[in-house]
Amino acid sequence: MRIWDCRVPQPGLGVVSVALLLAAGCFVQTVQAGVHYSNERYAPLPAQWAGFFADWRALRSLSQPRQARPVGLSGPAASSKRLEYEQRAQALEKQRTQRPLSPQELADLGALYLRLGESEQALNVLRQAYQQHPRHFVIVANLGTAWQRVGNLQQAAVFLEQAVELAPPAWQRYESYHLRLVQQRSRRGPSVEVVLDDLFGVTYEEPDGTYPLSRSAAQTRERLPDDALAVVQQLLLWLPEDAALVWQLAELAVLYGELNAANQLFDWLVTAWGVNSPVIRRHRQVVRELLASANAQAHTAHKVVAFRSRRPLLGSRVDSSPLPPVSDTGVNVLAWDWLL
Secondary structure (H helix, E strand, O other): OEEEEEEEEEOOOEEEEEEEEEOOOOOOOOOOOOOOOOOOEEOOOOEOHHHHHHHHHHHHHHOOOOOOOOOOOOOOOOOHHHHHHHHHHHHHHHHHOOOOOOHHHHHHHHHHHHHOOOHHHHHHHHHHHHHHOOOOHHHHHHHHHHHHHOOOHHHHHHHHHHHHHHOOHHHHHHHHHHHHHHHHHHHHOOOOOOOOOOOOOOOOOOOOOOOOOOOOHHHHHHHOOOOHHHHHHHHHHHOOOOHHHHHHHHHHHHHOOOHHHHHHHHHHHHHHOOOOOHHHHHHHHHHHHHHOOOHHHHHHHHOOOOOOEOOOEEOOOOOOOOOOOOOOOOEEEEOHHHOO
């Protein structure tokens, strides 16, 4: 039997070790990041909430600088996924000094910089790539996202319109909603407040302010496109720090009776993101009260979500080279992000 010691720094607690006993090895669902990046493969959406939250959390963490390893902790650092993406970007940059990169390699380099939070660098790479390959879908789509990341929504909309035109069928619908989101925000102009985007032409409250929807909930669900949840999950995987998309996903979760998921999303908005919207705070409080009451079962009785996968992101290989040899009798150190 192998014992895996998964260690992670916890504020105020030092380093916490979680021991896992695995009789025949360890099943690991790898996590990967992406805008449009060739090393990524997406499972059909919507994904189950636990898997979605794990991958979304991993994507958010990629843009955070790597932390120094705590004194006395051996094995790979908890931020090894960011290191992996940094190394891939560095490798492509080195190759770029030796030979012209292919269109896909240029798109990948831009995507890596986007995931690492280096939006200006991504923009520089992708603008040059676009000059050489103006009809390459992935370059155009990633360039639209890069313009959005640096705050130029007008330019983002220009390139996302082209991306919709160039997109293969599997991506065209998602790109269309990404374009709709950017166009709406561009028309609204800059705002310090988090605003709920009108992606689907529905409201999540009754006209008299009753929340959640009661009388018209079924009709509202019927007005939503069948893939509404999949669309918002995909957009949030592309833009994992986007608070307005988190709000949108929370409202859909409530509408579909997924109160536990909604509660986690509202909690992230209020506690982690620090959103001060009175609407968000009120909706969060209502969801918390529902979960604590006998009405929770009645409200979730109409669940209609047909999840299509356990996790949204798959196919990335975790680099095991930094790990020490596996021992069948001792304690094996395992990077925390293997289990996210």
